Amino acid sequence: MKRRAFINLFLGGSLLGTVISFLYPVIRYLIPPRQSEAAAKTIVAAKVGELAPNSARLFRFGSSAAILIHTSDGELRAFSATCTHLTCTVNYEGDTGTLFCPCHNGRFDLAGNVLSGPPPKPLEAYEVELSGGDIYVSRKT
Amino acid sequence: MPLKSSWRGAIRCGRLGLAALVIMSAPLSLSAQKNSCVDCHLGMDDALKAPAEGFNADVHKQFGLSCQDCHGGNPAQDDVELAKDRSFKGSPERAKIPEFCGSCHSNSEYMRRFNPNLRVDQLVLYWTSQHGQLLKKGDTSGAVCTDCHGVHGIQPASFPKSQVFPWNIPQTCGRCHSSADTMKAYGISIKQVDDYKQSVHARALFEKKDLSAPVCNDCHGNHGAAPPEISSIAFVCRQCHPSAGDLFSKSPHKEAFDSLGISECEACHGNHRISPPSDELLAGGKQDVCVQCHEAGTEAHRTGLQIRKQIDDFVSSSEAAKSLLAAAERKGVEVSEAQFKLQDAKTALVLARNLTHGLSLPEIEANLGAGGKVLAEVKVRGEAALSEAKFRRSGLIIATAFIILLAAALYLKIRDLKGSAKHEG
Amino acid sequence: MSKWQEKVEAYLEPRFQLSAIRNFANKKKVPEHRHSFWYFFGGICLFLFIIQVLTGVLLLLYYTPSVDTAHESVQFIMSQVKFGWLIRSVHSWTANILVGVLFIHMFSTFFLKAYRPPRELTWITGFLLLVLFLAFGFSGYLLPWNELSFFATRVGTDIAGVIPFVGKALKTFILGGQEVSDATLTRFFWLHVAVLPAIAILIMGIHIILVQTLGMSKPIGVGETKEISFFPEFILKDALGWLIILAVVGAVCVFLPWEAGPKADPFASTPLGIKPEWYFTFMFTTLKLVPAHIFTIEGEILAVLGFMLGGLLLMLVPFLDRGAAREKRSPIFSAVGLAVVLYIVVMTALTYLAPNIGK
Numbered sequence: 001m002k003r004r005a006f007i008n009l010f011l012g013g014s015l016l017g018t019v020i021s022f023l024y025p026v027i028r029y030l031i032p033p034r035q036s037e038a039a040a041k042t043i044v045a046a047k048v049g050e051l052a053p054n055s056a057r058l059f060r061f062g063s064s065a066a067i068l069i070h071t072s073d074g075e076l077r078a079f080s081a082t083c084t085h086l087t088c089t090v091n092y093e094g095d096t097g098t099l100f101c102p103c104h105n106g107r108f109d110l111a112g113n114v115l116s117g118p119p120p121k122p123l124e125a126y127e128v129e130l131s132g133g134d135i136y137v138s139r140k141t
Numbered sequence: 142m143p144l145k146s147s148w149r150g151a152i153r154c155g156r157l158g159l160a161a162l163v164i165m166s167a168p169l170s171l172s173a174q175k176n177s178c179v180d181c182h183l184g185m186d187d188a189l190k191a192p193a194e195g196f197n198a199d200v201h202k203q204f205g206l207s208c209q210d211c212h213g214g215n216p217a218q219d220d221v222e223l224a225k226d227r228s229f230k231g232s233p234e235r236a237k238i239p240e241f242c243g244s245c246h247s248n249s250e251y252m253r254r255f256n257p258n259l260r261v262d263q264l265v266l267y268w269t270s271q272h273g274q275l276l277k278k279g280d281t282s283g284a285v286c287t288d289c290h291g292v293h294g295i296q297p298a299s300f301p302k303s304q305v306f307p308w309n310i311p312q313t314c315g316r317c318h319s320s321a322d323t324m325k326a327y328g329i330s331i332k333q334v335d336d337y338k339q340s341v342h343a344r345a346l347f348e349k350k351d352l353s354a355p356v357c358n359d360c361h362g363n364h365g366a367a368p369p370e371i372s373s374i375a376f377v378c379r380q381c382h383p384s385a386g387d388l389f390s391k392s393p394h395k396e397a398f399d400s401l402g403i404s405e406c407e408a409c410h411g412n413h414r415i416s417p418p419s420d421e422l423l424a425g426g427k428q429d430v431c432v433q434c435h436e437a438g439t440e441a442h443r444t445g446l447q448i449r450k451q452i453d454d455f456v457s458s459s460e461a462a463k464s465l466l467a468a469a470e471r472k473g474v475e476v477s478e479a480q481f482k483l484q485d486a487k488t489a490l491v492l493a494r495n496l497t498h499g500l501s502l503p504e505i506e507a508n509l510g511a512g513g514k515v516l517a518e519v520k521v522r523g524e525a526a527l528s529e530a531k532f533r534r535s536g537l538i539i540a541t542a543f544i545i546l547l548a549a550a551l552y553l554k555i556r557d558l559k560g561s562a563k564h565e566g
Numbered sequence: 567m568s569k570w571q572e573k574v575e576a577y578l579e580p581r582f583q584l585s586a587i588r589n590f591a592n593k594k595k596v597p598e599h600r601h602s603f604w605y606f607f608g609g610i611c612l613f614l615f616i617i618q619v620l621t622g623v624l625l626l627l628y629y630t631p632s633v634d635t636a637h638e639s640v641q642f643i644m645s646q647v648k649f650g651w652l653i654r655s656v657h658s659w660t661a662n663i664l665v666g667v668l669f670i671h672m673f674s675t676f677f678l679k680a681y682r683p684p685r686e687l688t689w690i691t692g693f694l695l696l697v698l699f700l701a702f703g704f705s706g707y708l709l710p711w712n713e714l715s716f717f718a719t720r721v722g723t724d725i726a727g728v729i730p731f732v733g734k735a736l737k738t739f740i741l742g743g744q745e746v747s748d749a750t751l752t753r754f755f756w757l758h759v760a761v762l763p764a765i766a767i768l769i770m771g772i773h774i775i776l777v778q779t780l781g782m783s784k785p786i787g788v789g790e791t792k793e794i795s796f797f798p799e800f801i802l803k804d805a806l807g808w809l810i811i812l813a814v815v816g817a818v819c820v821f822l823p824w825e826a827g828p829k830a831d832p833f834a835s836t837p838l839g840i841k842p843e844w845y846f847t848f849m850f851t852t853l854k855l856v857p858a859h860i861f862t863i864e865g866e867i868l869a870v871l872g873f874m875l876g877g878l879l880l881m882l883v884p885f886l887d888r889g890a891a892r893e894k895r896s897p898i899f900s901a902v903g904l905a906v907v908l909y910i911v912v913m914t915a916l917t918y919l920a921p922n923i924g925k
Contacts, residue, residue, distance in 0.1 A: 018543040022540070104382065551805055
C-alpha cells in the first residue's frame with residue numbers, strides 16, 4: 001500500500017510540475033506585450049510640437065529608415081529616408097529646403113522627386129495624419 | 142573657335158544643297174519611293190554592301206534622311222553614272238569627316254527641325270580636343286566622328302546599342318587607346334581601359350548597372366576630350382563627390398597640394414584604377430598614402446595614425462557587436478531590431494571615413510563617439526538576446542526534467558498496475 | 567483521497583450517467599503482440615492534433631490575416647510576445663511531425679491490413695483525414711506570407727489548375743481570384759481556422775468512435791494473444807509515448823526555432839530551387855521528371871490524374887483486397903504498398919539530393 005501511495009504521489013507531483021512548466025509560458029504569452037502591435041502599417045513618428053518648423057527627424061518604419069519633415073510652411077511630410085541610388089540615409093537640409101544624400105550628392109525636393117545627382121527614382125512618400133496630439137505615418141495604399 | 146570663312150561658305154552651299162535635297166527627297170522618303178543607292182549597294186559584297194545594310198538601323202533614317210542627304214547624288218536614277226550626278230560627294234576623306242558631319246550638326250537652324258534639344262557645339266568642342274588638335278596638324282590617326290559614333294547604323298547615345306552608350310564607351314575609346322600600335326607614336330599609356338575596368342566605377346556601371354557611374358567622357362569630356370589638368374582634377378571628381386571635396390578644401394592639404402602643384406584626389410586614389418577606398422589607405426595601413434609626403438614619425442603622420450586608430454577601434458567594436466548578434470541569432474533568438482540599430486553604426490562609420498579627408502581628429506572622434514553610443518546599445522540588446530537564449534535552454538531543461546519524472550512515474554504506475562492485475566487476475 | 571473521489575462520483579453519476587461508459591472502458595481490452603507497437607500511432611496523431619489546436623488558438627490571438635500585416639504579426643510573435651517563439655515554433659514543427667506520423671499510421675494500418683471488414687469505414691475516414699491534414703498543411707503554410715510560402719502556394723495552385731475540366735475553376739476558387747493575393751490569404755485562413763477544423767473534428771469523431779467500438783484489429787494469422795486493459799494500462803502507455811514526443815518537440819523548438827523568413831514580394835521573380843513542404847515533394851519531383859508529352863496528352867495532366875487515381879484506389883483498398891477480407895494473406899497488396907512507400911521515399915530524397923533534375 002505504501003508503495004502504491006508513493007507512486008501516486010510521485011505521479012501527481014510530477015504531473016503538477018509538468019503542467020505548471022507548460023502553463024507558465026502560456027500565461028506569459030497571453031499577457032499583452034509592451035509594444036501593443038506589430039509595427040508595419042502605421043506608426044507614431046512623433047508628437048505634435050516636438051519638431052520645430054524647417055526641421056526633420058529620422059525614425060524607423062518597418063525595417064527601414066524614414067524621415068518626418070516639418071516644412072517652413074508648417075506642413076508635415078514623411079518619406080522613406082533610403083536614397084534610391086545606393087541606399088545611404090538622406091538628411092533634411094534646412095537652408096535649401098531639400099532632402100540631401102551626402103554619399104554622392106543626390107538631392108530630392110519636398111515631394112520626393114529627384115532634383116539632381118545620381119538617384120534614379122523618387123523617394124517613396126508616406127501619408128501623414130494627426131490624431132490626438134500624435135503624428136501618424138503610414139504607407140500610401 | 143570661329144570657323145574659317147571658306148568653311149562657312151562651304152556650309153552655306155551645303156545648307157542650300159541639303160535644303161534642296163530635303164525638299165526634293167521629302168516626297169521620296171514620305172512615299173518610300175525607290176532608292177537606287179540602297180538597291181544597288183545591297184547587291185554588292187562586303188564593304189560596299191555594309192552601308193546599305195547598316196543604314197536600316199540608323200537614327201538618321203528615322204528622321205527621314207537617306208544616302209543622298211549626306212553623300213549627294215540622285216537616288217531616283219538606276220544608272221550609276223546618272224545617279225552620281227553633280228551633287229554627288231562620295232565618301233569624305235578621313236580628315237574632312239568632322240566638317241562633313243558638322244555641316245548639319247553645327248547648324249542650329251537645320252538641327253532645330255529634327256531635334257530642337259540636340260546640341261550643335263560638337264564640332265567647336267572637337268577642335269579643342271586632343272583628337273581635333275591632331276587633325277589640325279594633319280595627323281589623321283586622331284579619332285573622328287565615325288570612330289566613336291559608327292557610320293551607317295548610328296544610334297542615339299541614349300540607346301543601349303549605341304557605341305557611345307555609357308557601358309559601351311570604355312570599349313569604344315579602348316579600340317585606339319588600348320592598342321599598342323596606335324598609341325606608340327604618341328607615347329600614351331595603353332593601360333587606362335584595363336585599369337578602369339578594375340575600378341569601383343566600372344563595377345558600379347557594369348555589375349550594378351548604375352548609369353550614373355562615370356565613364357571616360359564624364360571626366361575627360363565628350364567631343365572636347367582631353368585629360369583634365371592638374372588643377373581641374375579635383376573639380377572633376379567633385380561633380381559626384383562634393384562632401385569629400387569640401388572637407389578636403391577646408392583641410393590643410395588644400396593649400397599644400399596647390400602650392401606643390403599636386404592633383405588633389407588623384408594623388409591618393411589614382412585616376413583610372415580607382416579602387417573602393419579601404420582603411421588600408423590610411424596612415425599605417427598596407428597602402429599608406431600619407432607616407433608619399435609625410436615621413437613616419439612626423440607629427441602629421443602621427444595624427445594620421447591616431448585617426449586610423451579611432452576608425453580601427455570602431456570597426457572592431459562594430460564587428461564584435463555584429464558577431465554578438467549573429468551568435469544570438471544562431472541560438473534562435475530574434476534580433477532584427479538590434480540589427481536595424483546596427484545600421485546606424487554603419488552610417489556613422491561611412492561618415493567618419495569620409496571625414497578623414499578633412500583631417501580633423503576631433504571631428505572624427507565626435508562622430509565615432511555618437512556611433513559608439515549606438516554600438517553600446519546594440520551590445521546591450523545582443524547580450525539581452527544571449528541571456529534570453531540561456532533562459533530558453535534552462536526552461537527547456539526544467540520542463541524536460543519534469544517530463545522525465547512524469548514518464549518515470551507513469552512507467553512505475555504501469556508496472557504497478559500490471560503487477561496488481563496479475564495478483565487479481 | 568478516495569473518500570473525496572467517492573463524493574465526486576456520487577454527485578456526477580445521476581447527472582451524467584457515465585457508468586455505461588465507465589463499464590465499457592474498464593472491460594475494454596487491447597491485444598498485445600509482436601506488432602501491437604503500431605497501435606500507438608493513431609493516438610499520437612490525436613495528441614499532435616490537440617497540440618496544433620491549442621497552439622493554433624494561441625497564435626490566433628496575435629496573428630492577423632492580411633497581406634500588409636501577416637508577416638509582421640508573425641515577426642511580432644517571434645520577437646515581442648513572451649514565449650511567442652515557442653508557441654509558433656511548436657505549431658510549425660508539430661505540423662510537420664504530424665504529417666509524418668500520419669503517413670506512418672496509414673502505412674502501418676495498411677501493411678497490417680487493419681482495413682479489412684468490419685473496419686472499412688475506419689480506413690475511409692482515416693484516408694479522408696489524411697487529405698484534410700494535407701490541406702491543413704498547404705493552407706497553413708501560406709499564412710506567414712513569406713517568400714517561400716508565397717511561391718510554394720503559387721506552384722501548388724498552378725498544379726491544381728492543370729486538372730482537366732475542373733482545374734481552372736478549382737484554382738480560381740482556391741485562390742479567391744486569378745493569382746495569389748490578399749484574397750487568397752483570407753481564404754486560406756478561413757479554411758485553416760474554421761472549415762478544415764470543423765470537418766476534421768467531425769470525421770475524427772467518427773473515426774475514433776469506430777476504433778473504440780470495433781477495438782484494435784489483429785494482423786492476419788495472429789491467433790490468441792495476450793490482452794491488456796485499455797484503461798488504465800494502454801492509456802498510460804499511450805501517455806508515456808506522448809510525453810516523449812512532447813519532450814522532443816520542446817527540444818527541437820529551443821534549438822531550431824522556426825524562422826519568419828523574408829516577406830513575400832509578389833513582383834519578385836520566383837527564387838531558384840523553390841519547392842513545397844517536404845510532404846508534397848514526392849509529387850513535385852514526379853511532375854518535374856514526367857516527360858512533357860505522353861501520347862499527345864500533356865505529361866503534367868497525366869501525372870496529376872495518376873496521383874488522384876492512386877489516391878482513389880488507396881481509399882478503396884478495403885473493397886479491392888478480397889483476400890484480406892477473407893482473412894487470407896494478400897502479398898500482392900503488400901508488395902504494391904511497399905512499392906508505393908519506396909516511391910515516396912525515393913522521390914522525396916531526390917528532391918533534396920538532386921534538386922536540378924528535370925529542369
